[in-house]
Amino acid sequence: xxxxxxxxxxxxxxxxxxxxSNNIANVNTTxxxxxxxxxxxxxxxxxxxxxxxxxxxxxxxxxxxxxxTGNSLDAAISGEGFFVTKNAAGQQLYTRAGSFSQxxxxxxxxxxxxxxxxxxxxxxxxxxxxxxxxxxxxxxxPAQATTTLNYVANLSADWTPPIVAPFNAVDxxxxxxxxxxxxxxxxxxxxxxxxxxxxxxxxxxxxxxxxDGNAVAATTAMTFGATxxxxxxxxxxxxxxxxxxxxxPLTVNISYLGTTQFSGSAATSTNSANGYASGTxxxxxxxxxxxxxxxxxxxxxxxxxxxxLATFPDDGALTPVSDTAWASSLASGTPLxxxxxxxxxxxxxxxxxxxxxxxxxxxxxxxxxAQNNYQANSKVLQTQSQMLQTLIQAI
Numbered sequence: 001x002x003x004x005x006x007x008x009x010x011x012x013x014x015x016x017x018x019x020x021s022n023n024i025a026n027v028n029t030t031x032x033x034x035x036x037x038x039x040x041x042x043x044x045x046x047x048x049x050x051x052x053x054x055x056x057x058x059x060x061x062x063x064x065x066x067x068x069t070g071n072s073l074d075a076a077i078s079g080e081g082f083f084v085t086k087n088a089a090g091q092q093l094y095t096r097a098g099s100f101s102q103x104x105x106x107x108x109x110x111x112x113x114x115x116x117x118x119x120x121x122x123x124x125x126x127x128x129x130x131x132x133x134x135x136x137x138x139x140x141x142p143a144q145a146t147t148t149l150n151y152v153a154n155l156s157a158d159w160t161p162p163i164v165a166p167f168n169a170v171d172x173x174x175x176x177x178x179x180x181x182x183x184x185x186x187x188x189x190x191x192x193x194x195x196x197x198x199x200x201x202x203x204x205x206x207x208x209x210x211x212d213g214n215a216v217a218a219t220t221a222m223t224f225g226a227t228x229x230x231x232x233x234x235x236x237x238x239x240x241x242x243x244x245x246x247x248x249p250l251t252v253n254i255s256y257l258g259t260t261q262f263s264g265s266a267a268t269s270t271n272s273a274n275g276y277a278s279g280t281x282x283x284x285x286x287x288x289x290x291x292x293x294x295x296x297x298x299x300x301x302x303x304x305x306x307x308x309l310a311t312f313p314d315d316g317a318l319t320p321v322s323d324t325a326w327a328s329s330l331a332s333g334t335p336l337x338x339x340x341x342x343x344x345x346x347x348x349x350x351x352x353x354x355x356x357x358x359x360x361x362x363x364x365x366x367x368x369x370a371q372n373n374y375q376a377n378s379k380v381l382q383t384q385s386q387m388l389q390t391l392i393q394a395i
Contacts, residue, residue, distance in 0.1 A: 006380035008050025012039060013374045015053040020367050022323070023358045030111075031097030031324045032356035034059045034363075060315050060326075064357040066349055072285035073100040073108070076354040079346020081309035082326070084337070085114035086133070092117070094310055094335070096354055097324040102284055108134040108292065108305075112325075118292065118307040119339065131337065134305045136294050138281045141302065143188025145250060146275030148236070149181055151195070152258040153268040157228065159199035167198055169210050174198070176205075177266050181273055185247035188277035188298075193241070193252065203261065211241050220254075224261040276300055286350045290340035309345040310335040 016037040026032040040054040066076045075098035077083070082094035099111045108116040120129030155177070164173040175196040183193050196208040203224045209216035218239055223232040236253040243249040252273070279298030287293055290307040312318065313333030318326035328335055338345035 003381065003384055005048070005050040006377045006384070008042065008052060009377040009380075010374060012037075012051045012053050013370050013377065016370050017367070017374075019056065020363055020370065023363050024360065024367075026323055027356050027358045027360055029097075029323060029356050030099055030353050031064070031095055032358065033062070033096070033324075034356070034358045058316055058318070058320070059357060060318065062357045064355040066352050066354055068352050070351055071099075072283065072351065073102065074098055074351055074353050075100065075286050075307070076349045076352040077309065077340075077346045078349055080315075081311050081338070081340075081345040082315075083110070084117035084308050084310050084335075085110050085112075085325070086117060087112075087114045091327065092335075093321055093325045093327055094318065095325045099353060100286070102136060106136045106138045108136065108284075112322075116307065118290070118305045121303050121305050128306060128339070131308055134292055134307065136281075136284045136292065136304050140278055140280050141296055141298075141300065143184060143186065143278040144275050145186040145248065146183035146252055146273045149183065149193070149252050149254045149273040150270050151179075151181070151254060151256055151268070152270035153179070154260045154262055154264070154266055155197055155199075155205050155222070155224075156266045157224075157261045157263045159205075159266075161199050161201065167196065167206075167208050169194070169196060169208070169213070169215065175208070179268055179271060181271055183241075183250070183252055183273050184275035184277060185244040185250050187244075187247045189244060189247065190277065191241075191244065191250075193273075197266075205261070209239060216241060220256075222256065222259070228260045228262045230256060230259045230261075286348070288340070288348050288350050290348050306339050307348070308337050309340055309348075310337055311344045312336075 019035050019037040023034045036057045037053045038055045038057060039051050042049045042052050077096060082096060083098055085093045085095060087093060093114060095110065100108050100116055103109050110116060115133040117131060118134040119131050122129045159176045162174050162176060164171060168174045175198045177197045179195050181193045183191050185191065191212050194210045198206045198208065200206050205222045207220040207222060209218065220233060220237050225231050233256060236255040239252050239254055241250040241252060277298050279296030279300055281294060282297050283295045285293050291303045292305040292307065294302045294304050312335055314331060317329055317331035319329045321327050336343065340348035
């Protein structure tokens with residue numbers, strides 16, 4: 001019987017050594033979670049028969065250190081939650097290893113080629129779309145024509161009406177100041193919209209316009225109160241600029257709200273128009289809020305999706321599929337899906353990775369303890385053998 005008991009101890013320690021060795025071997029594996037082998041006594045009725053490894057404990061709740069990688073698609077989770085991926089067989093897997101990339105089809109995938117799951121973006125809305133594969137459009141985004149221009153300046157109260165009249169864009173003596181704004185037509189062609197400010201008397205200025213040097217028929221009369229605040233126009237001015245060659249008619253709504261007329265120099269504080277030229281896809285990156293952001297050559301960015309995180313009632317009961325991925329089980333409960341930083345999900349640290357949570361020092365201590373236990377059980381076998389040999393010789 002002592003042979004069997006010592007042998008069960010050696011077999012159990014071998015299993016423990018396998019677990020410790022695997023932990024140490026994965027000390028540099030991104031998102032790895034260490035395991036612990038749990039011993040239990042075995043009995044036959046009231047008679048002890050040895051020991052065995054009856055379970056393994058996963059240290060999923062213990063996070064690893066977070067290191068910055070600079071990779072735009074790397075991400076680490078601070079707190080609870082798992083990235084959700086789907087393998088080629090359609091099985092959903094859960095991982096803490098956020099080393100992602102973009103494949104040739106534009107899909108965001110993990111280091112094993114599994115599709116990362118998230119919520120599709122809904123154009124023109126902050127509402128999340130359906131959950132599925134995160135796909136980044138890699139084509140060209142169309143141009144957007146300028147529709148609004150915000151212009152804020154101080155038009156000096158020291159101005160006097162120009163000595164030369166009438167207004168002539170090519171003669172600086174016919175206006176007090178000018179400023180150029182960049183606008184785009186529906187084809188993405190860039191145009192220069194120039195505003196010429198002409199003082200017409202106390203508290204009054206008139207704005208003339210040219211588009212690419214060509215006169216625009218409309219003008220804007222501006223009046224100011226005794227405190228220098230703009231009183232007219234109180235609403236944006238709809239400036240009809242006509243149809244550039246091959247493009248749709250261009251109308252820009254200019255807001256002068258905040259423009260003043262104080263003594264001193266004239267100065268422009270805001271000159272901002274919307275619209276842009278078409279752009280070619282140049283790259284993609286993850287944001288800390290989980291947004292997948294596509295970048296384009298025209299300087300524009302578009303959110304094309306939001307990464308999903310899953311949490312479980314008992315994540316320690318997840319079924320290991322690999323050293324860095326798990327599948328749900330009946331014991332783990334049904335996954336709950338969130339965006340980073342919402343619900344019970346942790347926050348995201350973009351451009352970083354979560355390291356293995358293996359404590360090498362603790363593993364080496366366990367390794368030495370296992371070695372001592374192995375030697376002790378081996379000594380039992382040796383002693384039992386010597387006792388049997390002595391008994392046989394005595395007979």
